[in-house]
Amino acid sequence: MITRFLFTAVLAIMAFTVNAQVIGKTFPDMEAETVEDKKVKLPQDVKGKYTLLGLAYSKKSEDELNSWFQPVFEKFIQKTSGLLANFSYDVNVYFVPMFTGVNAAATGTAKRKALKNIDPQLLPYVLFYKGELKPYKEALDFEKKDIPYFFVLDANGKIVYATSGKYTADKMDKIENVMDEE
Template sequence: MFSLKNTFAFILLTCLLVGGAAFKAGTPKFPTLTATTLSGKPVTLPKQTEGKFAVLGIAYSIKAQDDLNTWYQPIYSQVMENKFIPAQVYFIPMTGNIKGMSQDKIKSKMKEGMDSEWHKYVLVYQQDPDNYIKELNMTEKEKPYIFVLNPRGEIVYQTSGEFTEKKMESIIDKLSE
């Protein structure tokens, strides 16, 4: 009936299929998120970035936003100005949980505080961020989170906290694969 050769082939095929499924399950797709740029354009992720790599920076507290600001210049100079890395970049302040200030006032302050050239790269998410916090495992409110998406919208790299050269090297490595 079954020879040793057939049994080995069956086991190998099973391992490949199960291993492939496990690998697929280990590459989560970025959840659908719709927000508006500071210039007023609605953007839906990851649909907007399909076919290209993307770097997304997310913050959902004032402290995290301050740390996210440390990423702007390095990402601009090493990703956005690099014609060999065709990646889209968005910074996403999630302001829905900020109390004591209207969403319009928050958005207005953001616009005033940055060069208008950046407005198309800043997506303001004004709803409650709790679902994204949970789904993206963004457990530390005081830190920003940086995600690299592949052209299929799958998260291939995630880090958190202030900018460091080591983190940036990891991002560039993922974008260069």
């Protein structure tokens, strides 16, 4: 029992250390595309307000990335009216499946599948990256290919918070807290 607790504590500390290594760094330049082939340059095109980015570079991590779609949509994208309108966030949000190496050829197929399978309200928030993975793995310190990675950027493109894995309410609370602090 104690061994299991210590193992869990060590994993939590390691996860914090990995995330802490990217905090304060500027998000590396990335050019991605919408399903309509419109180019978006990160972080250049999102400067001026907070941005939540979710990155995935394997099929399994993409499945976990999808677990974030609905909660993020409800919290940051969906426009509210009435009394709750003053409590909405003005942030950029992008989910970015990354196609690298031999998988880069599948980008067009993935865009067509997204058009068919993703709620049209979410489509503008999905970007497709095709290119090298190594610069992002090094800069963003993500080594586990089977989980998605999330980064909160400040208005200048600096990473102010990072987390990874499947959606949980606790992770969402931490993201909100970071955005509320500024």
